[in-house]
Amino acid sequence: MKIEKMNQKHLDEVHKIEQECFSHPWSLESLESEMKNENSLFLVAVEDGKVIGYIGMSIVIDEGYIFNVAVCETQRQRGVATALINELVTCAKKNNFSFITLEVRESNIPARSLYSKFGFIKAGERKDYYSDPRENAILMTKFF
Ligand SMILES: CC(C)(COP(=O)(O)OP(=O)(O)OC[C@H]1O[C@@H](n2cnc3c(N)ncnc32)[C@H](O)[C@@H]1OP(=O)(O)O)[C@@H](O)C(=O)NCCC(=O)NCCS
DSSP states (O other): OEEEEOOGGGHHHHHHHHHHHOSSOOOHHHHHHHHHOTTEEEEEEEETTEEEEEEEEEEETTEEEEEEEEEOGGGTTSSHHHHHHHHHHHHHHHTTOSEEEEEEETTOHHHHHHHHHTTOEEEEEEEEEETTTTEEEEEEEEEO
């Protein structure tokens, strides 16, 4: 598996993963425009020429905001998300970030465990932030 910067040729596969994983997936157009935003960093994990996971982060000066991280259902629990976040954290350290932050569904134990492993801590809660199903968001932040 290798981690690379996402580009146009990855868009359809990333969009497919997005649709598989979320009840409100990003449209192809939103993904494309965010990927092209110079203040965003989108990475993909590629194996045998196929995209098996991706992560997207928005950067505002020295702050990172993770939009989404998702891995193909058949490829989970073998370190794909870990490899993607490792790369983001390396980039954040190189660029002297103050912190990276994100929101996650309260019930999303796999994702919350993943972020905890990287030193993200609970920084707050947004009540009923998500719909389908309605659920609180937990804000998690990793400070550098
Ligand atoms: C969350 C997600 C990205 C994890 O991807 P992954 O490639 O399977 O994660 P990794 O194999 O790198 O696992 C890293 C850590 O995550 C946690 N984790 C992953 N899957 C888990 C599970 N099913 N149950 C509990 N913890 C889990 C563990 O802490 C794990 O560390 P460990 O292997 O030392 O136990 C993946 O489950 C996914 O795509 N889920 C659907 C989309 C989603 O919910 N994204 C997050 C939105 S905020």
